[in-house]
Amino acid sequence: MPNVKITLDGAQYEVDNKKTILEAARDNKIHIPHFCYHDKLSASGNCRICLVEVEKMPKLAISCMTQVAEGMIINTKNERVINAREAVMEFILINHPLDCPICDEAGECKLQDYAYKYSKGFSRFVDTKNHKEKRVEIGPRVMFDAERCISCSRCIRFCDEIAGVHQLQFVNRGDRVTIQTFPGESLDNPYSMNVVDICPVGALTNKDFRFKSRVWEMSFTDSVCHGCARGCNIEIGVRNNEILRLNPRRNDDVNSAWMCDHGRLNTWKNVNAENRIKSSKIRKEGQLVEVGWDEAIAKAASELKSFGKNEIAVLGSAFATNEDNYVFAKFAREVLGTRNIDFCPHVEGTDDAVLIRADKTPNASGAELVGIVPQENGMDFQQIISAIKAGKIKALYCLEDDIASVPGIEDALSNLEFFAVHATNHSKTTQYAHVVFAASTYAEKNGTVTNFQKRVQRVRPAVTTFEQDRALDNFEMSRWDKFAAHNDKWGKGPRRDARPSWKIITSIAGVMGTKYKFNNADDVFNEICQKIDGFKGLSYLKVGVKGAVVKQNHVAV
Amino acid sequence: MEKFILPEIKDHHQIDVYEQHGGYAALKKAVQMKPDEVIDEVKKSGLRGRGGACFPTGLKWSFMPKGNDKPKYLAVNGDESEPGTFKDRQIFEFNPHLLIEGIIIGCYAMGINAAYIYIRGEYGKWISMVDKALADAYAKGYIGINILGTGFSTNIYTHQGAGAYICGEESALMNSVEGERGYPRIKPPFPAQRGLWGAPTTINNVETMSNIPLIINKGAEWYSKIGVAKHPGPILVGISGHVNNPGVYEIPTGVPLLTLINDPQYGGGVPGGKSIKAVIPGGSSTMILRGENLEGVNMDADSLKAAGSSVGTAGIMVMDEDTDLVRVLARIAHFYHHESCGQCTPCREGTGWLEKMLHRFEHYEARKEDVDMLVNVANQIEGNTVCALGDAAAWPVQSFVKRFREEFEKRVKEKEEINAA
Numbered sequence: 001m002p003n004v005k006i007t008l009d010g011a012q013y014e015v016d017n018k019k020t021i022l023e024a025a026r027d028n029k030i031h032i033p034h035f036c037y038h039d040k041l042s043a044s045g046n047c048r049i050c051l052v053e054v055e056k057m058p059k060l061a062i063s064c065m066t067q068v069a070e071g072m073i074i075n076t077k078n079e080r081v082i083n084a085r086e087a088v089m090e091f092i093l094i095n096h097p098l099d100c101p102i103c104d105e106a107g108e109c110k111l112q113d114y115a116y117k118y119s120k121g122f123s124r125f126v127d128t129k130n131h132k133e134k135r136v137e138i139g140p141r142v143m144f145d146a147e148r149c150i151s152c153s154r155c156i157r158f159c160d161e162i163a164g165v166h167q168l169q170f171v172n173r174g175d176r177v178t179i180q181t182f183p184g185e186s187l188d189n190p191y192s193m194n195v196v197d198i199c200p201v202g203a204l205t206n207k208d209f210r211f212k213s214r215v216w217e218m219s220f221t222d223s224v225c226h227g228c229a230r231g232c233n234i235e236i237g238v239r240n241n242e243i244l245r246l247n248p249r250r251n252d253d254v255n256s257a258w259m260c261d262h263g264r265l266n267t268w269k270n271v272n273a274e275n276r277i278k279s280s281k282i283r284k285e286g287q288l289v290e291v292g293w294d295e296a297i298a299k300a301a302s303e304l305k306s307f308g309k310n311e312i313a314v315l316g317s318a319f320a321t322n323e324d325n326y327v328f329a330k331f332a333r334e335v336l337g338t339r340n341i342d343f344c345p346h347v348e349g350t351d352d353a354v355l356i357r358a359d360k361t362p363n364a365s366g367a368e369l370v371g372i373v374p375q376e377n378g379m380d381f382q383q384i385i386s387a388i389k390a391g392k393i394k395a396l397y398c399l400e401d402d403i404a405s406v407p408g409i410e411d412a413l414s415n416l417e418f419f420a421v422h423a424t425n426h427s428k429t430t431q432y433a434h435v436v437f438a439a440s441t442y443a444e445k446n447g448t449v450t451n452f453q454k455r456v457q458r459v460r461p462a463v464t465t466f467e468q469d470r471a472l473d474n475f476e477m478s479r480w481d482k483f484a485a486h487n488d489k490w491g492k493g494p495r496r497d498a499r500p501s502w503k504i505i506t507s508i509a510g511v512m513g514t515k516y517k518f519n520n521a522d523d524v525f526n527e528i529c530q531k532i533d534g535f536k537g538l539s540y541l542k543v544g545v546k547g548a549v550v551k552q553n554h555v556a557v
Numbered sequence: 558m559e560k561f562i563l564p565e566i567k568d569h570h571q572i573d574v575y576e577q578h579g580g581y582a583a584l585k586k587a588v589q590m591k592p593d594e595v596i597d598e599v600k601k602s603g604l605r606g607r608g609g610a611c612f613p614t615g616l617k618w619s620f621m622p623k624g625n626d627k628p629k630y631l632a633v634n635g636d637e638s639e640p641g642t643f644k645d646r647q648i649f650e651f652n653p654h655l656l657i658e659g660i661i662i663g664c665y666a667m668g669i670n671a672a673y674i675y676i677r678g679e680y681g682k683w684i685s686m687v688d689k690a691l692a693d694a695y696a697k698g699y700i701g702i703n704i705l706g707t708g709f710s711t712n713i714y715t716h717q718g719a720g721a722y723i724c725g726e727e728s729a730l731m732n733s734v735e736g737e738r739g740y741p742r743i744k745p746p747f748p749a750q751r752g753l754w755g756a757p758t759t760i761n762n763v764e765t766m767s768n769i770p771l772i773i774n775k776g777a778e779w780y781s782k783i784g785v786a787k788h789p790g791p792i793l794v795g796i797s798g799h800v801n802n803p804g805v806y807e808i809p810t811g812v813p814l815l816t817l818i819n820d821p822q823y824g825g826g827v828p829g830g831k832s833i834k835a836v837i838p839g840g841s842s843t844m845i846l847r848g849e850n851l852e853g854v855n856m857d858a859d860s861l862k863a864a865g866s867s868v869g870t871a872g873i874m875v876m877d878e879d880t881d882l883v884r885v886l887a888r889i890a891h892f893y894h895h896e897s898c899g900q901c902t903p904c905r906e907g908t909g910w911l912e913k914m915l916h917r918f919e920h921y922e923a924r925k926e927d928v929d930m931l932v933n934v935a936n937q938i939e940g941n942t943v944c945a946l947g948d949a950a951a952w953p954v955q956s957f958v959k960r961f962r963e964e965f966e967k968r969v970k971e972k973e974e975i976n977a978a
Binding site: 044045046047048049051059060062065083084087088090091092094095124125126127128130150151169170172173174175176177 | 721723738740743894895896897898899900901902903904905906907908909910913914917924930937940941942943
């Protein structure tokens with residue numbers, strides 16, 4: 001890549017000649033404000049706030065579309081540039097409703113931030129503001145407020161260029177310009193909610209989240225979406241120990257800056273749901289009854305002991321972490337001695353061209369890698385189900401997976417003499433279980449999942465359970481978490497007596513006479529990294545926030 | 558002076574009449590020349606674009622890449638939306654074949670096989686007239702495949718606008734032709750690099766193209782001696798407002814503005830013998846001139862530039878002593894607000910703000926500080942926008958307030974007096 005020398009605000013830099021001024025400045029830690037520019041979309045050059053002075057150019061130039069050239073002398077903060085910037089801010093704000101106090105975007109609004117950073121702090125505008133449509137249901141999942149819109153066109157370009165559907169368009173002219181879908185159509189593509197994230201103002205809001213919380217009242221924890229095998233990087237937004245929303249987190253190797261609407265909306269509601277299993281249960285006289293951990297563990301241990309090795313099968317889970325599956329596979333081999341180890345696949349439809357994968361689980365490849373595979377002469381998933389129906393398999397131990405919802409499985413389950421499950425929520429499957437362990441959701445535990453690219457990615461606890469404390473366990477904290485008084489309702493959100501599956505299995509192993517030295521998820525992962533080839537050389541530190549790819553005898557971080 | 562663009566010949570719009578008076582001779586001559594020789598001839602003539610920017614036409618043509626390995630296009634701008642401008646319409650009606658002949662020569666010179674004449678939708682009647690003329694020229698073999706047996710082929714299409722001023726901006730015009738929303742494009746890339754459908758494109762005004770046959774017929778030497786040297790040729794001026802004979806007149810460049818307003822063969826003076834308060838010389842976006850400063854100002858690019866305005870589209874608007882200039886400016890501001898496409902922030906928001914402020918001036922509701930604020934808001938638009946519409950909206954405001962500040966201050970004062978009363 002040929003380099004050119006440029007002068008930026010008086011300092012010399014050598015930069016790639018294909019870069020724009022804005023990109024070259026950004027790469028050198030000089031921030032040039034921008035609304036319409038988004039590095040994952042084509043440039044539109046319309047907001048005009050990124051104007052900079054380039055020597056020998058008579059007019060100010062938009063830095064988002066002006067390519068650097070040898071010897072260019074650029075000024076990003078002299079008086080002329082600042083005046084133009086303040087002018088753009090003033091123009092944008094004259095017709096903006098300035099309704100930050102009731103706007104969902106407040107606190108994470110580019111316009112609000114820039115109003116503090118780059119505007120004069122007052123307006124000379126004394127005339128009547130323009131009025132436009134408010135509360136427009138522009139799509140089934142997105143609301144539009146035309147008065148807040150600054151016509152940056154990011155949402156239009158997102159639909160055209162990323163989602164691949166031309167759903168949004170400007171209509172009208174001048175300061176009457178607004179965004180519309182074609183008559184009778186709506187913003188309903190599977191990625192529609194990303195426009196909420198990239199909207200630099202509160203014009204496009206998330207119907208599911210709007211009015212739920214001020215963003216500064218929430219904590220944000222880096223995690224991974226559990227909606228499919230893509231494993232989109234996300235942030236979990238939590239207030240008062242309840243998840244309120246997910247947002248995509250940038251990872252160019254996985255999901256760019258996006259996630260699908262399904263993942264955003266449907267992969268976490270179970271965490272807060274009424275049907276959460278809040279503590280472990282044993283079936284007594286046909287009913288599941290809450291019991292303490294010790295009783296549930298003792299019951300499972302004694303039941304499992306009562307069956308012969310070949311009468312037992314275990315099902316790991318493509319929804320559980322590598323850590324959970326690893327300990328489970330180890331337990332099945334070493335303690336139960338069974339060869340019948342597998343997990344239930346969940347494949348629906350086909351992969352799309354953007355992010356969505358046909359494999360609807362977050363960790364199928366991880367489960368396999370850490371040992372959830374039939375052992376020599378052992379049965380696979382379908383064989384296990386057939387063997388249960390035939391009465392050959394009498395006891396089944398199943399990790400977090402509602403297997404009964406898969407057609408053809410339910411019949412088999414009633415045939416079992418003993419059925420233990422780890423579950424986060426009541427389901428069809430738990431109706432057949434004799435012991436139900438209250439498992440932590442992915443949002444309540446440390447661990448890793450491995451996506452379809454064999455990229456190991458971290459999940460972190462965002463919601464506390466009985467065994468955790470926000471401050472002591474280094475959770476991400478909101479302002480309220482830190483500063484609310486003890487008599488505030490704050491911090492009194494629902495907590496459940498759930499544990500990560502690996503921990504529950506470790507306890508059962510202990511009762512059955514095998515002590516595993518796993519005190520936390522790191523211990524499990526470290527053993528995975530020692531024992532499993534592809535994981536060698538990895539650690540939570542190396543997995544970091546962007547993940548690391550597992551390869552045969554080779555780990556690329 | 559002899560009329561070349563709008564000759565006074567009956568039925569000159571008919572192809573037979575046009576041919577009888579030497580029509581299509583320039584085309585026959587041009588196709589005997591090498592394309593580059595045609596471009597050189599246009600360069601030497603000194604012809605400058607008649608669409609407002611006065612850019613040298615031959616130079617513009619020379620920006621087009623040579624060779625025929627990829628498609629190239631010519632777009633002829635007949636959107637004619639600038640208030641005070643109505644000259645291209647006369648060409649469509651009275652001399653469409655001159656335009657068509659010029660376009661074919663231009664296509665030949667630049668190696669272009671398709672040209673679009675973009676005509677504002679409001680000109681329904683004139684679009685039909687141009688279509689008729691095109692059909693006749695096709696029938697005679699002047700357009701189409703293998704023109705005059707030369708092996709050169711080109712097609713010409715009319716394209717009807719849908720009522721937006723912005724589509725007269727050359728890059729918005731291209732989007733409009735492509736069926737896209739009429740938003741100006743960011744430059745660079747310039748049209749000669751990436752124009753219609755991403756291919757090299759030249760955009761010329763209707764009147765500009767109508768000058769081409771003259772240059773080829775009579776030679777660049779002859780043409781360059783018409784009018785003033787640096788901005789030569791015949792030019793159509795549209796005179797409107799407070800004159801006895803409003804209309805379109807063909808003149809050599811450099812005729813004094815006062816002659817155009819007062820001479821009986823042109824504007825014929827101000828009705829009622831009133832004095833001239835102000836003149837907008839080149840369409841509504843050009844800077845207004847005070848009536849008492851018109852002496853020595855001529856209708857050509859350099860003279861008007863020296864006087865602090867520009868020749869624009871040569872749409873001269875005359876305003877007599879009784880004209881309410883605040884109201885005039887409010888109306889102009891309304892136009893640019895109405896026509897701003899809304900793509901970029903300063904123009905989208907600024908044009909509306911200007912109109913709102915001027916509405917207050919018009920109704921004696923302005924504050925003292927609004928006079929300077931008006932100019933400041935215009936300054937904040939100028940130069941910071943995607944296209945020249947922002948400038949077009951700013952210049953009238955800047956020049957009206959600069960040259961007629963007292964008219965605006967009066968609106969403030971009178972309000973104060975009303976309050977006091």
